[in-house]
Amino acid sequence: xxxxxxxxxxxxxxxxxxxxxxxxxxxxxxxxxxxxxxxxxxxxxxxxxxxxxxxxxxxxxxxxxxxxxxxxxxxxxxxxxxxxxxxxxxxxxxxxxxxxxxxxxxxxxxxxxxxxxxxxxxxxxxxxxxxxxxxxxx
Numbered sequence: 488x489x490x491x492x493x494x495x496x497x498x499x500x501x502x503x504x505x506x507x508x509x510x511x512x513x514x515x516x517x518x519x520x521x522x523x524x525x526x527x528x529x530x531x532x533x534x535x536x537x538x539x540x541x542x543x544x545x546x547x548x549x550x551x552x553x554x555x556x557x558x559x560x561x562x563x564x565x566x567x568x569x570x571x572x573x574x575x576x577x578x579x580x581x582x583x584x585x586x587x588x589x590x591x592x593x594x595x596x597x598x599x600x601x602x603x604x605x606x607x608x609x610x611x612x613x614x615x616x617x618x619x620x621x622x623x624x625x
Contacts (some may be wrong), residue, residue, distance in 0.1 A: 522618030528598035528609040537592040
């Protein structure tokens with residue numbers, strides 16, 4: 488493609504400087520842990536995180552394309568009976584491989600790219616899976 492045939496997309500945004508909101512839960516042994524955090528995106532805590540993540544495969548580009556397509560399908564009200572796509576992503580792997588970082592960076596990237604769609608803002612919620620049932624199951 489020639490340079491004058493390119494479409495230039497410029498995203499202008501302001502980072503939210505507020506710290507994450509947290510809910511602390513006290514365990515049965517008396518220890519306290521964070522059971523829930525939320526951030527208003529885009530935020531300074533995740534600035535540059537997308538670029539800092541390096542993987543052997545093109546997982547970042549594929550995830551971004553998939554999420555972008557899913558959001559566009561939703562905006563266009565595509566009938567899921569005609570074109571089916573999963574609306575849930577499951578990242579799996581051993582601890583410490585960057586799954587949580589990748590999710591946060593992806594959410595930040597999508598919040599910036601789709602700022603017009605999310606006019607009331609985007610909230611990223613991180614829930615500690617161990618605390619999900621601790622209130623109800625004893």
